[in-house]
Amino acid sequence: MKNLCLLLALLLLAGGALPGMAQDMMEYPSDLTECEIDLTGETLNIFHFGDLSGPYAFITQPLVSAITDAVSYWNSHGGVCGAELAQIYEDTGGSREAAQSAYDRFTSQYPDDLDLLVLYSSDDGELLREQLAEDEIVSFISAGSIASLYGEDGNTPGWLYASNPLYINQFGSFCQFVAASPETFPDPVIGFVTWPNAFGRAGTEPAAREYCASLGVNVLEEPQFFLPTDTDILTQVQNAIDGGANIIYTNSLATGPALIAGTLVDLGMEEDIKLAGVNWVMDTTVGILGQRVLKSNGLPSVDGMFGSMPFLWWTELANPAVQFVYQQFTLNQRGPAEQNIAYLVTWGAVDSIIETTVRTVNRVGSLDAVTGADIRETVESMDYAVLGGLYQYRFEEGMRDGTMNRMAVLKYANMDMSGAATGPDDALLIDNDAGGKLFAPIVVPLTDFMEVPQLRG
Amino acid sequence: MTEYINRNRRQLTWLLYAIAAVALTLFVGDQLAGLKAARIVQTLISGVLVGGVYGLVALGIVVINKASGVFNFAHGWMMVVGGMIFWSFFTVSEISLAGAGLLSAATMFMIMTTVSYRSLLEQRNLAIAGGGAILLTALMTVGGIEWQWLRALTGTFVGAILTGLAVERFTIRPLIGQPLFTAVLMTLAVAEVLHGVTQIAWGTVELNLPIFVDPRTNSRFKPIRLEGLREALDGLAIIRVELVIAFILAIVAFVGFILFFRYTSVGLAMRATSEDQQLAQSVGLRVRVILAITWAVAAFLASIAGVLQGGAVGLSLNISFVALRVFPAVLLGGLESITGALVGGIIIGIVEQFGTLINSSEQVGTNLAPYVVLMLVLVIRPDGLFGEKRIERI
Numbered sequence: 001m002k003n004l005c006l007l008l009a010l011l012l013l014a015g016g017a018l019p020g021m022a023q024d025m026m027e028y029p030s031d032l033t034e035c036e037i038d039l040t041g042e043t044l045n046i047f048h049f050g051d052l053s054g055p056y057a058f059i060t061q062p063l064v065s066a067i068t069d070a071v072s073y074w075n076s077h078g079g080v081c082g083a084e085l086a087q088i089y090e091d092t093g094g095s096r097e098a099a100q101s102a103y104d105r106f107t108s109q110y111p112d113d114l115d116l117l118v119l120y121s122s123d124d125g126e127l128l129r130e131q132l133a134e135d136e137i138v139s140f141i142s143a144g145s146i147a148s149l150y151g152e153d154g155n156t157p158g159w160l161y162a163s164n165p166l167y168i169n170q171f172g173s174f175c176q177f178v179a180a181s182p183e184t185f186p187d188p189v190i191g192f193v194t195w196p197n198a199f200g201r202a203g204t205e206p207a208a209r210e211y212c213a214s215l216g217v218n219v220l221e222e223p224q225f226f227l228p229t230d231t232d233i234l235t236q237v238q239n240a241i242d243g244g245a246n247i248i249y250t251n252s253l254a255t256g257p258a259l260i261a262g263t264l265v266d267l268g269m270e271e272d273i274k275l276a277g278v279n280w281v282m283d284t285t286v287g288i289l290g291q292r293v294l295k296s297n298g299l300p301s302v303d304g305m306f307g308s309m310p311f312l313w314w315t316e317l318a319n320p321a322v323q324f325v326y327q328q329f330t331l332n333q334r335g336p337a338e339q340n341i342a343y344l345v346t347w348g349a350v351d352s353i354i355e356t357t358v359r360t361v362n363r364v365g366s367l368d369a370v371t372g373a374d375i376r377e378t379v380e381s382m383d384y385a386v387l388g389g390l391y392q393y394r395f396e397e398g399m400r401d402g403t404m405n406r407m408a409v410l411k412y413a414n415m416d417m418s419g420a421a422t423g424p425d426d427a428l429l430i431d432n433d434a435g436g437k438l439f440a441p442i443v444v445p446l447t448d449f450m451e452v453p454q455l456r457g
Numbered sequence: 458m459t460e461y462i463n464r465n466r467r468q469l470t471w472l473l474y475a476i477a478a479v480a481l482t483l484f485v486g487d488q489l490a491g492l493k494a495a496r497i498v499q500t501l502i503s504g505v506l507v508g509g510v511y512g513l514v515a516l517g518i519v520v521i522n523k524a525s526g527v528f529n530f531a532h533g534w535m536m537v538v539g540g541m542i543f544w545s546f547f548t549v550s551e552i553s554l555a556g557a558g559l560l561s562a563a564t565m566f567m568i569m570t571t572v573s574y575r576s577l578l579e580q581r582n583l584a585i586a587g588g589g590a591i592l593l594t595a596l597m598t599v600g601g602i603e604w605q606w607l608r609a610l611t612g613t614f615v616g617a618i619l620t621g622l623a624v625e626r627f628t629i630r631p632l633i634g635q636p637l638f639t640a641v642l643m644t645l646a647v648a649e650v651l652h653g654v655t656q657i658a659w660g661t662v663e664l665n666l667p668i669f670v671d672p673r674t675n676s677r678f679k680p681i682r683l684e685g686l687r688e689a690l691d692g693l694a695i696i697r698v699e700l701v702i703a704f705i706l707a708i709v710a711f712v713g714f715i716l717f718f719r720y721t722s723v724g725l726a727m728r729a730t731s732e733d734q735q736l737a738q739s740v741g742l743r744v745r746v747i748l749a750i751t752w753a754v755a756a757f758l759a760s761i762a763g764v765l766q767g768g769a770v771g772l773s774l775n776i777s778f779v780a781l782r783v784f785p786a787v788l789l790g791g792l793e794s795i796t797g798a799l800v801g802g803i804i805i806g807i808v809e810q811f812g813t814l815i816n817s818s819e820q821v822g823t824n825l826a827p828y829v830v831l832m833l834v835l836v837i838r839p840d841g842l843f844g845e846k847r848i849e850r851i
Contacts, residue, residue, distance in 0.1 A: 057661035
């Protein structure tokens with residue numbers, strides 16, 4: 001695995017945008033608001049809880065690592081306006097009961113400090129939506145369901161703010177992409193094969209089907225559900241194919257997309273059926289887990305999988321935000337499995353929290369005086385390039401999620417690292433410790449950033 | 458009317474169940490009628506093979522229950538620990554001599570002190586413990602990638618024995634003679650401890666366990682494609698090799714355990730202990746030793762299941778939830794029945810797959826069908842399909 005880390009580093013260096021980066025410490029890339037109030041002697045806590053040991057662990061563990069590294073960075077650079085940065089978090093193991101307990105504990109233990117809370121999952125967002133509003137606590141989340149961000153009617157913005165577009169909107173932009181690419185997707189029919197939780201079900205709503213149908217892209221009415229513990233999902237995949245699907249779309253993580261891709265290969269249908277998914281399917285872990293099964297062309301089963309990429313990726317090194325996060329990743333000696341979406345965007349989340357807090361403190365006069373309502377007022381008035389451009393942070397006019405997305409494809413690097421491999425012969429293969437070979441996953445953007453359709457009703 | 462109902466309540470209840478069963482059969486038949494034969498055959502194959510894995514997991518739970526009467530809620534986490542230990546030995550080309558030595562020494566210490574800590578004072582026992590530790594350490598540290606299977610299997614075996622013995626020694630043994638419910642609750646606590654230990658030792662990020670890999674292509678074994686039956690079935694059915702391997706291992710384990718419980722003195726002693734621990738102790742059976750062996754065996758079974766599950770879908774903390782899915786299989790087959798574990802596992806596997814075939818969008822296969830079948834069977838046979846009917850003298 002050390003070799004893989006080295007390889008990823010090589011890949012990044014191959015981008016040609018890191019001259020001497022390893023030696024020279026980069027400046028923090030954000031254009032943060034100047035502190036008007038000195039907070040020396042105070043502590044700014046980042047509160048977060050969620051599933052650190054269940055199905056979301058592969059995302060959330062790097063999330064914790066990123067916050068840890070960011071806290072360490074800020075404290076070694078004098079803190080935030082002099083205040084020490086700290087994190088307070090809890091593992092809920094994916095259980096709603098544990099999430100409720102954590103929330104109750106946080107709100108009773110830190111009644112004055114807890115004005116801003118980071119959540120990980122749509123399920124927790126839905127669970128706590130009303131309570132956050134009642135307690136006037138702002139919550140940042142990477143992406144949420146309609147119910148968590150806008151309520152059951154889809155039109156009641158709450159106190160949760162997502163940096164990524166709603167999953168249903170991501171699906172809508174995928175339909176746009178499909179409709180605009182008839183050579184790749186002739187007579188498109190999409191079938192959902194997905195997890196059965198709030199995250200997995202996002203995009204299966206009638207509004208999404210109607211929108212896609214208006215673009216000439218049919219979506220099967222019946223989604224096929226599977227669990228993270230399933231060893232065999234032939235039945236679900238075949239159900240979708242028998243229903244007429246020639247594109248399978250999934251809202252699942254890690255083993256989920258890899259299992260679907262492997263099943264398509266088992267059925268000998270990897271060329272006939274395209275595979276796509278939400279932004280999390282573009283993750284490094286999927287690229288590694290997808291190597292269990294090779295396609296008939298010798299490349300891993302998830303090679304060629306499409307997905308949303310509403311932020312920059314590790315290989316886009318022309319951007320100072322990516323350069324900076326990569327430098328911190330290297331300095332903190334993080335492992336290859338952590339070089340994923342969560343680590344990258346969580347640095348952005350911490351940056352957003354700091355910027356929001358500084359602006360609010362400047363307005364209110366002290367950290368103690370800040371309330372959730374003050375934070376909310378700040379959040380809704382901001383138009384901010386997170387970490388200098390990792391993604392945009394804008395929640396005006398009742399918006400609670402990101403509005404920009406682009407499509408990308410998961411590929412594997414070729415031998416000279418100049419692009420994607422076309423087969424095992426020109427693929428970059430490295431030895432792993434167990435005596436096997438690993439392909440090096442890369443994400444290739446296919447479109448520019450564009451507005452997502454608003455499908456929440 | 459009321460009097461008639463009261464007088465014939467039992468018969469009417471049966472009649473209602475019979476109507477429900479017929480309606481269910483007609484519904485399922487109607488749903489399957491329009492499907493190609495290949496889909497039905499494929500679903501049946503998947504159900505049987507997945508059911509075999511369930512059976513293997515169920516077997517570990519049944520073995521504990523059979524010997525001690527305890528329903529082990531920690532079994533899923535014992536699977537995770539076993540799988541993680543295997544991964545540690547399988548994916549690393551060199552194992553630390555000190556680490557392997559410590560693991561072997563701890564295991565031999567636990568084995569040799571099963572009856573009493575004073576056993577180690579005897580020179581003969583000390584020599585056996587030392588020799589065993591050296592042998593196990595050597596097997597676990599043998600160099601080279603070509604020995605990874607030997608290292609991993611030895612490491613998993615040693616780790617499983619240590620886990621099983623430690624759980625028994627420090628949590629179950631102090632409860633001998635106490636109400637069984639206390640021990641059952643203890644297994645819930647053990648589950649949480651193992652959860653924490655796993656998280657600290659291996660983290661929570663998904664691990665790749667490439668055991669079902671064809672060394673020529675470095676990818677998972679290709680499935681067996683039933684091309685010869687394509688015309689007859691009006692479609693292609695496939696058989697996944699890793700599930701076949703798991704199924705065969707499950708069958709081997711079942712046959713072994715049936716023979717073990719029926720024909721060996723230890724097996725018979727285990728059965729006697731499960732009836733009444735105090736009574737067994739009073740007739741000279743070494744309850745401590747029997748319980749220790751049981752937990753070690755169950756931990757090893759859990760490890761095998763963890764490795765197979767981890768090899769099929771990746772190794773993560775999620776695989777502990779497989780044990781929860783297996784509970785209906787255990788209850789269906791009968792809590793004390795080895796055969797019941799296999800049959801229950803296969804029935805639940807088939808029911809899940811057909812439920813999914815009929816309606817995956819409402820999760821009928823995983824959330825409803827197994828429990829409906831379980832309910833129906835328990836109404837007819839409260840002790841499960843192969844469970845022992847308990848008659849107590851009052």
